[in-house]
Amino acid sequence: MTNAEQRRQFIKELGLLLPFDALLTEVEEMRPYECDGLSVYRRLPMAVALPDQVEQVQAIMRLCHEYKVPVVARGAGTGLSGGALPLENGLLLSLAKFNRILNIDPANAQATVEPGVRNLAITEAAKPYNLYYAPDPSSQIACTIGGNVAENSGGVHCLKYGLTVHNVLQVKIITIEGELMTLGSETLDSPGYDLLALITGSEGMLGIFIEIIVKLLPIPERAQVVLAAFDDVEKAGEAVGAIIAEGIIPAGLEMMDKLAIQAAEDFVHAGYPRDAAAILLCELDGSNAEVSEQIMTVRDVLKKQGATEVRTAKDEAERQRFWKGRKSAFPAVGRLAPDYYCMDGTIPRYQLPIVLKRINDLSAEYGLPVANVFHAGDGNLHPLILYDANKPGELEKTEAFGSKILEFCVAVGGTITGEHGVGMEKIDQMCVQFQSAELSQFHAVKEAFDPERLLNPGKAVPTLQRCAEFGAMHVHHGQLKYPELERF
Amino acid sequence: MILQIKNQCISEQLQSQVLRAIDEQMSLNIVAGNSKRFLGRSVQAKCRVLDISAHCGIIEYNPCELVLTARAGTPLKEVEKILAENGQMLPFEPPHFAGGATLGGAIASGLSGPRRPYAGSARDLVLGCKLLNGRGEILRFGGQVMKNVAGYDVSRLMVGAYGTLGVLLEISLKVLPRPVVSTTYCHECKPEAAIRFMNDLLRRALPVDGACYYKGQCYVRISGSQQAVTTASNDIPGEALSYQSHFWQNLRDHQLSFFQTNTSLWRISCKPATAPIKIKGIAAVNDWLLDWGGAQRWLVGDIEAGRVRDPVLSQGGHTTCFRGIKNNVDVFQPLSQPMLTLQQRLKKSFDPLGLFNPGRMYAAL
Numbered sequence: 090m091t092n093a094e095q096r097r098q099f100i101k102e103l104g105l106l107l108p109f110d111a112l113l114t115e116v117e118e119m120r121p122y123e124c125d126g127l128s129v130y131r132r133l134p135m136a137v138a139l140p141d142q143v144e145q146v147q148a149i150m151r152l153c154h155e156y157k158v159p160v161v162a163r164g165a166g167t168g169l170s171g172g173a174l175p176l177e178n179g180l181l182l183s184l185a186k187f188n189r190i191l192n193i194d195p196a197n198a199q200a201t202v203e204p205g206v207r208n209l210a211i212t213e214a215a216k217p218y219n220l221y222y223a224p225d226p227s228s229q230i231a232c233t234i235g236g237n238v239a240e241n242s243g244g245v246h247c248l249k250y251g252l253t254v255h256n257v258l259q260v261k262i263i264t265i266e267g268e269l270m271t272l273g274s275e276t277l278d279s280p281g282y283d284l285l286a287l288i289t290g291s292e293g294m295l296g297i298f299i300e301i302i303v304k305l306l307p308i309p310e311r312a313q314v315v316l317a318a319f320d321d322v323e324k325a326g327e328a329v330g331a332i333i334a335e336g337i338i339p340a341g342l343e344m345m346d347k348l349a350i351q352a353a354e355d356f357v358h359a360g361y362p363r364d365a366a367a368i369l370l371c372e373l374d375g376s377n378a379e380v381s382e383q384i385m386t387v388r389d390v391l392k393k394q395g396a397t398e399v400r401t402a403k404d405e406a407e408r409q410r411f412w413k414g415r416k417s418a419f420p421a422v423g424r425l426a427p428d429y430y431c432m433d434g435t436i437p438r439y440q441l442p443i444v445l446k447r448i449n450d451l452s453a454e455y456g457l458p459v460a461n462v463f464h465a466g467d468g469n470l471h472p473l474i475l476y477d478a479n480k481p482g483e484l485e486k487t488e489a490f491g492s493k494i495l496e497f498c499v500a501v502g503g504t505i506t507g508e509h510g511v512g513m514e515k516i517d518q519m520c521v522q523f524q525s526a527e528l529s530q531f532h533a534v535k536e537a538f539d540p541e542r543l544l545n546p547g548k549a550v551p552t553l554q555r556c557a558e559f560g561a562m563h564v565h566h567g568q569l570k571y572p573e574l575e576r577f
Numbered sequence: 578m579i580l581q582i583k584n585q586c587i588s589e590q591l592q593s594q595v596l597r598a599i600d601e602q603m604s605l606n607i608v609a610g611n612s613k614r615f616l617g618r619s620v621q622a623k624c625r626v627l628d629i630s631a632h633c634g635i636i637e638y639n640p641c642e643l644v645l646t647a648r649a650g651t652p653l654k655e656v657e658k659i660l661a662e663n664g665q666m667l668p669f670e671p672p673h674f675a676g677g678a679t680l681g682g683a684i685a686s687g688l689s690g691p692r693r694p695y696a697g698s699a700r701d702l703v704l705g706c707k708l709l710n711g712r713g714e715i716l717r718f719g720g721q722v723m724k725n726v727a728g729y730d731v732s733r734l735m736v737g738a739y740g741t742l743g744v745l746l747e748i749s750l751k752v753l754p755r756p757v758v759s760t761t762y763c764h765e766c767k768p769e770a771a772i773r774f775m776n777d778l779l780r781r782a783l784p785v786d787g788a789c790y791y792k793g794q795c796y797v798r799i800s801g802s803q804q805a806v807t808t809a810s811n812d813i814p815g816e817a818l819s820y821q822s823h824f825w826q827n828l829r830d831h832q833l834s835f836f837q838t839n840t841s842l843w844r845i846s847c848k849p850a851t852a853p854i855k856i857k858g859i860a861a862v863n864d865w866l867l868d869w870g871g872a873q874r875w876l877v878g879d880i881e882a883g884r885v886r887d888p889v890l891s892q893g894g895h896t897t898c899f900r901g902i903k904n905n906v907d908v909f910q911p912l913s914q915p916m917l918t919l920q921q922r923l924k925k926s927f928d929p930l931g932l933f934n935p936g937r938m939y940a941a942l
């Protein structure tokens with residue numbers, strides 16, 4: 090859509106599809122939608138639509154398709170990669186009003202929900218049946234299941250229970266042409282290509298989720314957490330491998346370094362040892378008998394690996410406190426500096442010592458402190474870089490530092506994003522992780538769903554041209570060759 | 578880790594064969610162990626065989642990382658052997674059928690064995706792959722780490738695609754520790770009761786990793802630590818089955834007497850709690866075998882496709898004519914037109930000329 094007249098016409102027709110209060114076009118009312126959890130990128134859309142009926146979404150999509158207006162879907166806006174960042178000439182489609190739990194089917198252990206349902210709300214609704222929804226991102230009180238499917242979100246329990254992709258049975262999508270389609274099924278597989286797997290983690294680029302069926306699991310008879318302190322980060326890293334070598338898959342296996350420990354301790358008084366160089370939180374769940382047996386094994390392993398202290402939570406309240414410290418690590422670290430920047434690389438676990446060393450070296454080089462929070466069991470690192478956006482040049486320095494970390498993750502056999510998605514943020518690092526033929530294949534996949542590239546365009550997969558320019562930027566060691574280019 | 582097994586990379590040769598096929602517009606029939614030759618539609622005539630069985634060997638395996646990477650032609654037996662030596666396993670228990678199955682074939686067909694509802698499917702455990710697309714390009718997706726959301730999840734898309742989207746060259750999988758103890762209990766009951774019982778297990782935190790109903794008997798396997806299995810056995814009725822019976826392996830590989838038939842064998846995927854499906858001319862007990870706690874059901878009998886498909890579809894399930902296809906029925910559940918169109922577009926995005934296994938899944942793919 091090019092001119093103002095068409096724009097007016099589009100808004101007018103959009104208004105006919107929605108109740109008066111479900112369409113926002115004034116700058117002030119659109120402000121809350123200008124960014125997601127990564128607030129360094131902000132942009133106002135042309136309009137915000139807040140439908141609550143499937144047919145409305147279908148009609149909106151048809152209209153956008155007709156007018157060639159790009160569409161950015163949004164759940165709760167807690168995403169950390171700018172995935173829900175609006176486009177100036179685009180529509181922001183909020184799915185927040187689709188917040189109904191449609192059915193809990195205890196006999197088949199599944200729940201049917203709308204995309205705007207909060208992650209934790211599913212677990213709460215399933216509880217009376219002794220069931221729960223396993224993936225538990227730290228943002229679970231706020232983030233939506235639609236956003237979870239779009240990002241393939243993980244949580245502290247995904248080492249044992251998997252990511253979103255392992256816990257979703259079926260999604261209904263609305264295509265850019267306004268067609269309602271069902272991917273996956275209520276059974277354990279479905280005929281034809283596994284489009285459900287493909288669309289999970291697709292960051293709003295292939296279709297809009299409008300209904301989701303998730304798998305529910307029985308609440309374990311018992312869950313117990315062991316906290317171990319180490320005077321050396323490397324030893325803590327080795328202890329992780331040693332636990333797994335014992336044939337134990339903990340429900341959660343998390344690591345925090347000194348800065349993160351102290352921040353969490355000051356913030357929520359979790360009871361962490363403030364002087365430790367690193368702590369591990371190892372959660373074991375299952376039957377009473379199994380958990381008792383595994384705790385003994387894990388305690389032995391941790392001691393053998395040189396833990397300076399090993400503590401088993403003495404009751405449920407202490408267990409909750411241990412986890413609270415971990416789950417509030419981001420806001421806790423946020424109190425240490427005016428701003429922080431959360432990275433999300435994944436590495437093969439055995440590479441942890443050299444990656445941590447590299448992060449430390451870079452931290453010194455850039456003069457920016459880093460706190461490390463780590464889904465240690467599955468190798469997913471969250472270095473949190475502390476900075477001050479009000480100091481000129483510091484954000485750029487932080488971003489450069491962050492890119493270096495991600496590129497190092499790729500160099501040691503890992504990836505630039507474990508669970509937060511590429512979005513707008515890591516689009517240039519995609520050029521480091523993938524070759525042009527692979528990126529072209531991604532574009533071809535997108536075209537099968539969205540030939541005119543109207544769904545969240547410009548995110549997640551860079552154009553080859555952008556990569557060529559990014560490569561050129563690299564050659565020039567930070568001296569930007571194309572300063573006029575958009576560079577998020 | 579140095580391995581004594583056959584280890585050979587022929588990806589460049591395979592690539593040049595694909596490039597030649599592109600030049601000549603000659604379709605390719607991708608084969609490795611050929612253990613699943615019976616499955617699927619027969620590939621359309623005038624195809625050249627692309628044999629990948631020589632492309633084999635385990636590339637990387639570090640037990641502590643729970644990840645194994647191997648070439649697609651590696652025999653499953655070899656993969657399972659090295660895992661067993663390290664106290665680990667492929668959690669999805671892929672079927673070998675008559676033998677000779679390869680890792681690539683297991684992933685391309687996406688079939689999983691009895692442990693599937695409890696430990697995940699082939700697709701759940703795939704972490705990454707290297708493949709040759711229909712442009713003759715060698716591409717890598719995913720990786721060797723547990724969590725990776727960079728780019729679309731192409732690796733999992735390959736699972737169950739029967740080679741129609743690309744030639745799998747390498748596969749990385751998540752592996753898990755093998756349970757220390759595993760015991761099976763077996764009790765007699767009616768199918769309705771078995772379905773109820775197996776589904777109750779889904780809502781109870783017991784270490785179940787197999788549940789099957791066959792010839793009037795309900796079999797439940799519990800696995801884990803010695804303590805866990807001993808305690809859980811109080812909740813599972815029936816007699817312990819002798820370890821020597823190899824029941825689950827025979828179930829996995831279709832070696833139980835149930836499967837020794839000349840009639841058609843249907844696979845039915847349904848919600849686990851679905852009540853016994855009544856089909857005229859089919860015996861309520863003896864013609865059925867329920868696996869996956871009721872979510873995967875096998876049916877033997879020569880009956881018209883619609884009489885199996887319609888009642889299953891009405892319950893939200895789907896069917897595959899697994900063996901003994903008669904009268905040209907569709908092997909896989911027919912897709913709706915919009916779905917087929919989308920899948921055709923996707924196929925084109927990988928294999929624009931339609932070279933790979935044309936028609937093996939659906940005539941139009």
Ligand SMILES: Cc1cc2nc3c(=O)[nH]c(=O)nc-3n(C[C@H](O)[C@H](O)[C@H](O)COP(=O)(O)OP(=O)(O)OC[C@H]3O[C@@H](n4cnc5c(N)ncnc54)[C@H](O)[C@@H]3O)c2cc1C
Binds near residue numbers: 164225232297545
């Ligand atoms: C404090 C904090 C802690 C976090 N911890 C974790 C964690 O432990 N693990 C983790 O994985 N993530 C974590 N996150 C990131 C974030 O919460 C997840 O990515 C979450 O899934 C986003 O959900 P959302 O509803 O907020 O989606 P949004 O941010 O609104 O959107 C995210 C993406 O999904 C798309 N989208 C949203 N809804 C739909 C839909 N219905 N159809 C199609 N596309 C859609 C958007 O276009 C966008 O690309 C954390 C974030 C914060 C702020």
